[in-house]
Amino acid sequence: MIGVTHYVALSFLLFAIGVTGVLIRRNLLTVLMSIELILNAANLNLIAFSRQLGDLNGQLFAVFVITLAAGEAAIGLAIIISMYRLKGSVNLDDASELKG
Amino acid sequence: MTAPFFFWFFAAIVVFGAVGVVAMRQPVHSALFLLLSFFGVAALFITLNAEFLAAVQVLVYAGGIMVLFLFTIMLVNIRRTAGQPYVHRQAGAALLVAFFLLAVVGGTIVASSRTSSLADAPADPAKLSTTTISRMMTETVDGKTVKTPVTEQVAGNSQAVAWGLYRDYLLPFEVASVFLLVAMIGAVVLGKRTMEYVD
Numbered sequence: 001m002i003g004v005t006h007y008v009a010l011s012f013l014l015f016a017i018g019v020t021g022v023l024i025r026r027n028l029l030t031v032l033m034s035i036e037l038i039l040n041a042a043n044l045n046l047i048a049f050s051r052q053l054g055d056l057n058g059q060l061f062a063v064f065v066i067t068l069a070a071g072e073a074a075i076g077l078a079i080i081i082s083m084y085r086l087k088g089s090v091n092l093d094d095a096s097e098l099k100g
Numbered sequence: 101m102t103a104p105f106f107f108w109f110f111a112a113i114v115v116f117g118a119v120g121v122v123a124m125r126q127p128v129h130s131a132l133f134l135l136l137s138f139f140g141v142a143a144l145f146i147t148l149n150a151e152f153l154a155a156v157q158v159l160v161y162a163g164g165i166m167v168l169f170l171f172t173i174m175l176v177n178i179r180r181t182a183g184q185p186y187v188h189r190q191a192g193a194a195l196l197v198a199f200f201l202l203a204v205v206g207g208t209i210v211a212s213s214r215t216s217s218l219a220d221a222p223a224d225p226a227k228l229s230t231t232t233i234s235r236m237m238t239e240t241v242d243g244k245t246v247k248t249p250v251t252e253q254v255a256g257n258s259q260a261v262a263w264g265l266y267r268d269y270l271l272p273f274e275v276a277s278v279f280l281l282v283a284m285i286g287a288v289v290l291g292k293r294t295m296e297y298v299d
Contacts, residue, residue, distance in 0.1 A: 006107060006111075009209050012206060013115060013202070014118055016202040016205075017115070017119060017122055018118070018122075019201060020195065023194035023195075023198060024122070024187045024191040025122065025187060025188070026186055026187060027127055029172065029173060034121065034122060037121060037137065043157075047150045050150070051149055051222060051223075051225065054222075054223025054227035056228055056231065056260055056264050059150050060261065064272060066161070070160055070165060071279055071280055071282075072283075073168055073169070077171075078286065078288075078290035081176065081291050082290050090176050092188075
């Protein structure tokens with residue numbers, strides 16, 4: 001029997017993979033993709049609980065999370081292009097001005 | 101909630117895709133694995149009776165965001181980083197932190213799965229596809245306008261979500277559209293301007 005626990009566990013596994021991607025990758029594009037994975041994990045969690053409790057509000061929150069993810073991807077990719085123009089690279093290690 | 105086969109099958113696809121995103125060296129391969137993961141999540145949404153969101157997931161993520169990613173990968177020259185290591189120097193420490201996170205929260209999920217409401221049987225799925233709307237019906241009786249309240253049920257997940265968005269969450273919905281406008285203007289400005297690099 002597949003219950004809400006399975007979905008929550010899967011969602012958390014997805015979240016952990018996304019966090020790992022954000023932490024270990026040097027390429028900004030892949031970091032942004034990992035953030036999308038994290039937002040997907042949040043959506044999966046919201047919808048699993050929406051199903052468990054029979055409450056539509058979880059699905060409505062997920063709509064807003066998807067909206068946020070779209071805006072975040074657009075801004076993030078614009079920043080990446082901007083950085084590429086500036087540095088000729090999309091490597092996180094090359095953006096070290098504020099390090100001092 | 102659903103047939104175990106579908107859950108395990110699509111969960112395997114989602115996890116495989118997610119691991120591929122993190123492990124692939126080339127960003128374009130990562131993007132294709134991300135696409136696989138998005139489709140898996142959309143399928144899981146269907147198993148959770150969220151048909152509308154499954155469609156939105158495919159349209160917005162697999163359609164819109166993925167095209168944005170692929171265009172950006174096309175615009176930036178990724179060949180230049182080909183020879184360099186693609187993970188941070190502190191990757192070992194980062195993996196340790198991630199496994200710690202996995203252990204702590206995973207342990208909490210497992211521990212609470214037996215005692216808390218997580219173990220309860222799920223609610224009736226019909227609740228997710230029906231919503232009650234009440235409106236005033238206007239009719240003319242003997243030359244006078246009479247308003248009588250009526251309630252009716254709408255069926256279908258998309259209709260239920262639409263009623264929720266346009267009735268209960270109208271203000272957040274409008275704020276979200278302003279947010280998208282701001283994001284669009286921001287993306288255009290950031291992408292257009294050539295910044296002078298002052299050392």
